[in-house]
Amino acid sequence: MSRLSIGSLFRRPEAGAFLGMVAVIAFFLIFGGINFLKPSGIASWLNVAANIGIIAIPVGLLMIAGELDISIGSMIPAGSMIVAIMSGHYDFPIWMSIIVVLGFGVVVGFINGFLVVHTAVPSLIVTLGTLFAVAGLVLGLSVLITGTTSVSIKAPDFYKAVFGQFIGGTYQVIILWWFAVTAVYIFYIHYTKYGNWIFAMGGDRESARNAGIPTTKLTIILFILSACSAAFVGMCQALLFNSAQVSAGMSYIFNVIISVVVGGVVLTGGFGSVVGIVFGTITFAVVNQGIYFTSFDRNWSSLIIGVMLLAAVLMNNTFRSMALSYAPKKK
Amino acid sequence: MTSPVLELRSVDKSFGPIDVLHDISLKMNEGEVLCLLGDNGAGKSTLIKTLCGVHKPTRGSILMDGAEVTFSTPREAQDKGIATVHQFGGTFPLMSIGRSFFVGVEPTKGWGPFKIYDRKKANKIAVEAVQNFGITRVDDGDRLIGGLSGGERQSLAIARAVHFGARVLILDEPTAALGVKQAAHVLRIVNEAKRRGLAVIFITHQVMHAMAVGDHFAVLIRGAIAADFRKGERSREEITDLMAGGETMADLERQIEGYADA
Numbered sequence: 001m002s003r004l005s006i007g008s009l010f011r012r013p014e015a016g017a018f019l020g021m022v023a024v025i026a027f028f029l030i031f032g033g034i035n036f037l038k039p040s041g042i043a044s045w046l047n048v049a050a051n052i053g054i055i056a057i058p059v060g061l062l063m064i065a066g067e068l069d070i071s072i073g074s075m076i077p078a079g080s081m082i083v084a085i086m087s088g089h090y091d092f093p094i095w096m097s098i099i100v101v102l103g104f105g106v107v108v109g110f111i112n113g114f115l116v117v118h119t120a121v122p123s124l125i126v127t128l129g130t131l132f133a134v135a136g137l138v139l140g141l142s143v144l145i146t147g148t149t150s151v152s153i154k155a156p157d158f159y160k161a162v163f164g165q166f167i168g169g170t171y172q173v174i175i176l177w178w179f180a181v182t183a184v185y186i187f188y189i190h191y192t193k194y195g196n197w198i199f200a201m202g203g204d205r206e207s208a209r210n211a212g213i214p215t216t217k218l219t220i221i222l223f224i225l226s227a228c229s230a231a232f233v234g235m236c237q238a239l240l241f242n243s244a245q246v247s248a249g250m251s252y253i254f255n256v257i258i259s260v261v262v263g264g265v266v267l268t269g270g271f272g273s274v275v276g277i278v279f280g281t282i283t284f285a286v287v288n289q290g291i292y293f294t295s296f297d298r299n300w301s302s303l304i305i306g307v308m309l310l311a312a313v314l315m316n317n318t319f320r321s322m323a324l325s326y327a328p329k330k331k
Numbered sequence: 332m333t334s335p336v337l338e339l340r341s342v343d344k345s346f347g348p349i350d351v352l353h354d355i356s357l358k359m360n361e362g363e364v365l366c367l368l369g370d371n372g373a374g375k376s377t378l379i380k381t382l383c384g385v386h387k388p389t390r391g392s393i394l395m396d397g398a399e400v401t402f403s404t405p406r407e408a409q410d411k412g413i414a415t416v417h418q419f420g421g422t423f424p425l426m427s428i429g430r431s432f433f434v435g436v437e438p439t440k441g442w443g444p445f446k447i448y449d450r451k452k453a454n455k456i457a458v459e460a461v462q463n464f465g466i467t468r469v470d471d472g473d474r475l476i477g478g479l480s481g482g483e484r485q486s487l488a489i490a491r492a493v494h495f496g497a498r499v500l501i502l503d504e505p506t507a508a509l510g511v512k513q514a515a516h517v518l519r520i521v522n523e524a525k526r527r528g529l530a531v532i533f534i535t536h537q538v539m540h541a542m543a544v545g546d547h548f549a550v551l552i553r554g555a556i557a558a559d560f561r562k563g564e565r566s567r568e569e570i571t572d573l574m575a576g577g578e579t580m581a582d583l584e585r586q587i588e589g590y591a592d593a
Contacts, residue, residue: 191447193437196426200434203423210405211435270425324424324477 012323013264014276016315020262020308021283028286032293041293043170049285050178052255053278054233057185058226060260060277062123065222066202066269071112071127072230072256074135076249078104079234081138081151084244088153089146094239101235102228108134109227113220131253139246149246155239164239174236181229186274198222202269258305259284262312264319271320283308334397335360336530337382337413337499342391344381351377353555355391359499359530364521366541367534368574369551375534378551379501382532383415384408414492415501416485424477428461428469429454431476432491460490464520482513486520493524500524501532506540518543538570550574 028036035041055072062069079101086097112130116123142149155164165173189195200208201215209215230252238244263280265272287308291301335358344352351374359365369375380386382393384402392399395411402408405415423431430437433453439446454472461469466486469479476484485505492500502521506514514537521544524531535541541548548565550558550573558565558573565573575583 193439193446193448196430196434196437196448199426200423200431203425203431207423208434210409212406212409213435266425270423320425324475 012276013266013271013273013319014279015264016312016319017262017264017276017279017283020312020315021279021286024283024286024290024308028290028293031296032290036290036293039168040170044292045282045285045289046175047170047172048288049281050172050175051233051237052252052259052285053178053281054174054181055226055229055252056256056259056263056277056281057182057274058222058229059256060263060265060272060274061185061189061198062222062226063260063265063267064202064269064272065198065219066205067116067123067219067222068257069112069123069127069223069226070253070257071108071130071134072226073250073253074131074138075105075108075227075230076234076237076252077244077246078108078134078138079231080238080244080248081142081234081246082231083235084151084153084238085142085145087155088151088244094155094159098235101231105228105231106224109224110220112227113223116223117216117219135246142246150243152243153238154242160239163236164241166240172236172240174233174240177232177236182274182278189274194218199270202271204270255284255288258309261309261316264312264316266316266320267313280312334394336396338394338397339382339388340392340394342381342388342393344377344386345389351554352381352388355556357549357556357559359532360547361498361530362525362528363546364525364531364533364544366545366548367532367551368536368538368541368548368570370536370574373551374554375551376503377554379415379503379532379534382408382499383413383501412496412498413501414495414497414499415503416488416492416505417503424475426476427454427473428476428479428487429457429472432457432460432472432487432494436495456494457487457491460494461487464490464493464523466490466516466520480513481509482516485509485517489517489520489524493527493529497529499530499532501534503534504536505533506535506537514540536574538567538574542567542570 055076059069059072082101082104083094083097086092086100087094108130112123112127115121115126119126139149142151161173163173167173189198197208197213197218200211200213201218205215234244234249237248259281260272260277261267261280262283263272263278264276284305287301287304291298291304337359339355339357342352342355343350355378357365367375367378377386381388384405384407387401387403393402394400400411402411423434426434429450430453433456438449438452438456440449440452441447458470458472464486466483469483469487476487479487489500489502505517505521509517518540521531521533525544533541533544546562548558548560548562548570549556550570552573
């Protein structure tokens with residue numbers, strides 16, 4: 001009954017994302033030439049994809065569960081600044097900074113989750129609040145402590161190798177982190193009961209709670225995951241570039257949401273897949289970087305991304321209704 | 332005679348100063364269908380919510396197997412075997428049949444942190460449970476719930492409740508949104524649940540549907556039981572008149588004609 005057929009592939013949530021990815025890669029191959037798929041070309045978009053991708057998966061899971069987190073935009077610089085101030089400005093060991101970075105992620109994620117669960121305020125508004133609050137906190141503390149908004153950090157070789165290094169001169173080590181966490185997410189979301197719980201929550205929260213799913217706890221955990229992931233990416237960037245800026249990160253809010261939606265997650269919740277989000281992230285990164293390989297003016301890339309987003313949403317609706325109307329043929 | 336599975340003894344429910352239910356006493360026996368009839372606003376929903384643990388009665392008591400019980404959450408009522416199936420099945424349209432059947436109680440294989448959701452087993456059990464209820468059209472556990480017809484969704488939800496050991500099945504207007512054929516489907520499922528010894532509470536305002544499956548009927552008017560009778564004790568016209576609030580259908584028809592003439 002589980003034979004692989006073209007039809008069954010089209011009914012999967014990642015079908016649209018996969019086709020989109022293939023289309024975009026083909027487009028830039030035609031207009032940008034083969035350089036785009038040479039090792040240095042691949043690195044250019046894989047680096048972008050990895051940084052977005054680590055955050056896109058937990059944000060996508062929140063969207064599947066019917067929530068949204070935009071506070072990631074200030075969690076990235078928060079992660080960068082914490083590690084830079086603690087281990088660059090002061091001389092705390094890096095491992096201690098890492099604990100504080102992730103701990104801060106837990107705290108902010110918990111606040112987001114707690115407020116969303118215990119007030120009826122939509123998560124967009126709650127995380128908009130924490131987005132600004134955290135941004136202000138980081139800016140204020142940075143200026144207070146260091147007197148500037150940009151702090152440099154020189155990490156020991158071991159930490160550089162693990163979190164922030166160019167492999168072969170071009171590939172960021174965070175790509176490996178991205179692959180690793182993706183594997184873990186795929187396992188937990190699609191092969192264990194916890195994934196089922198998240199989908200059920202996005203489908204109908206009330207029924208899910210009546211079925212005995214700890215919806216409150218699960219929502220808070222998802223918010224903690226996305227906040228920690230964003231802080232982690234920020235930390236890696238600081239270690240990679242040997243410095244941290246207060247202002248980096250706001251563009252990630254849109255980039256992450258675009259990646260997730262292009263990846264086939266339905267905005268109303270309940271439908272999507274981790275693999276789809278990965279495809280969506282790659283698609284976004286390819287469009288974002290591919291323009292540099294063509295003779296087009298780079299200003300056109302936003303237009304392509306915008307059109308792509310709309311096309312993706314329409315396509316997702318089509319694929320979802322195909323999935324819904326599917327019935328096995330009578331033999 | 333053994334004590335009824337579920338019994339209400341002079342239950343009142345008020346929200347602040349507003350009395351919604353007055354002095355409701357009802358008995359539900361195993362293998363019987365109790366039809367709860369009433370017009371909109373008669374207090375049917377409040378009564379169901381009191382039965383399944385959403386509301387607590389203001390006065391009076393609820394007994395299960397002759398012993399008094401109180402439910403502080405719907406979950407507690409469920410654990411004691413009271414399952415509610417709502418008009419739209421209370422299911423997840425974008426999940427597969429197997430997955431939604433086992434939400435919260437997923438079968439797993441493997442050990443420790445590597446416990447894997449057992450899709451094959453879940454699908455097999457879910458499809459079997461539905462087919463046992465005579466819905467043979469459902470044969471692939473990977474299909475999405477949203478692709479099923481309204482009647483099939485109801486049937487799946489009922490099969491799910493029975494599979495997980497429900498003793499009292501509360502069906503909240505299961506046939507209201509369905510066409511004739513689909514409704515017949517659901518009524519057949521209700522009969523099957525009854526045959527298996529469940530106490531079924533069937534809420535409807537379609538007298539035809541009620542008469543097709545009911546053993547015992549209670550008519551609610553403005554929060555009180557206006558009539559309580561067994562199968563065959565009243566005619567269809569009498570029941571319809573009762574539901575219309577004691578006014579006879581003939582009177583209502585005269586009124587309507589009066590408007591038309593004016």
